[in-house]
Amino acid sequence: MNSLHNKEMTWVGDGSDGNTLTQTGNDLVIASKSGGTPFNLRLDSEQASQDYYWQATIQKLKGNLSFGAVSKDGFKPGWKTKGMFYNGNLTNGSGALKVSWGPRFEVGDAVGVRVSPGESLTVTFYKNGECLGTGFRLSNNTTTFYPCLHVSGSASLSVEVPEALPSTELSTPNVTGFYGDWKLDKAWDGENPLTIPDDRPLRLELINEGSKIKMHFKIANNIGGGASILEQNETTMKVDCGPFMMSRMMPPPEFRTLENLIGTKKITTITLDDSNGTLTVTGPEMKTEWSRLIRAPEALNTF
Known part of the structure; x- marks a missing residue:
């Protein structure tokens, strides 16, 4: 109760x-x-x-x-x-x-x-x-x-304030296809591979809004915006992205090239490979590869 x-x-x-x-x-x-x-x-x-x-x-x-x-x-x-x-x-x-x-x-x-x-x-x-x-x-x-x-x-x-107390058991997200949370594995600026810091996952959340999607990136700053879906099938989505907004915290040096890539390079295509669970986000001057993010949150014992 x-x-x-x-x-x-x-x-x-x-x-x-x-x-x-x-x-x-x-x-x-x-x-x-x-x-x-x-x-x-x-x-x-x-x-x-x-x-x-x-x-x-x-x-x-x-x-x-x-x-x-x-x-x-x-x-x-x-x-x-x-x-x-x-x-x-x-x-x-x-x-x-x-x-x-x-x-x-x-x-x-x-x-x-x-x-x-x-x-x-x-x-x-x-x-x-x-x-x-x-x-x-x-x-x-x-x-x-x-x-x-x-x-x-x-x-x-x-x-x-509902009458019943909710369960404290971690919910398993019911997501399929393009949507849900993803973790950055690889990135290229043009043909140049970028280093991915390994101290915490860099995230992308894709949210279905019918003929549009929302894209939320978490690098050091939060970067996000909307995109219209131009074409879509089970494996490929062609998109037209609007301008992305970014929180204005100064990122550590190892995150700056990645934030510039995500925040300024045009994104045109999102591809899903179900055989290996890879989401690929590309544009004329960039490419990123993502895997499904499986959350395993830890509780802190002090604050």
Whole structure:
């Protein structure tokens, strides 16, 4: 039984000046004063000391948003808040702890958090009803952690608290064909092979939107945009890509040539070879090869 179900949902801000929070029932409209300094919100509910789950559907988003849990002592203004959060990465509110731990989310997605106290306190994350895995597992921790949102920019959310607690067993993605998550194996700039860093997977997510697709790349920055499908059969897709948008973090040197390849070179064809599970993404001046990404997320034991 979800301990927050049918309980009053009152959210409080972190006390920093100039930020705004408007709550209408379970709908939240949030804005930080500065895009570079986050505004943190915490649910004020004593039922958070028991096993609970909540999720929020993103209605509008401009900036960055993280979902997680925080203790009363860890709930402080701006970057000083320290908790357990997920935004594609696992973070503690001020820095990334595990980069590319799970898929990104966007407007229309429902992101969920389950906090389960016990001999090992666990924090498990969800996207659109699918369990992404347990992100944090703290041994011998009896601290109460409250639902928390971490917003840099502005967001509109609708919060839901279902009666039943979701499973913490990792969901197996039901994806076939071109779509789903892929891991970069090889890349060429023209005829020149590029080095692929091996410290973490470089990802591509392809999302089916009927006559269009969405393409999300995670190199060091997030790179993404839409593409119209010009022709398609079971093995080949001809596409016309619109301009890609990129987050503006300075990448490490080993990622710069790959980001330039993905972010600036035209993509025209996506080919699927079912015999070896290879997805090939090509254009007049580039070629990349990808294999299906099988997630095996690890839980952190500290934050």
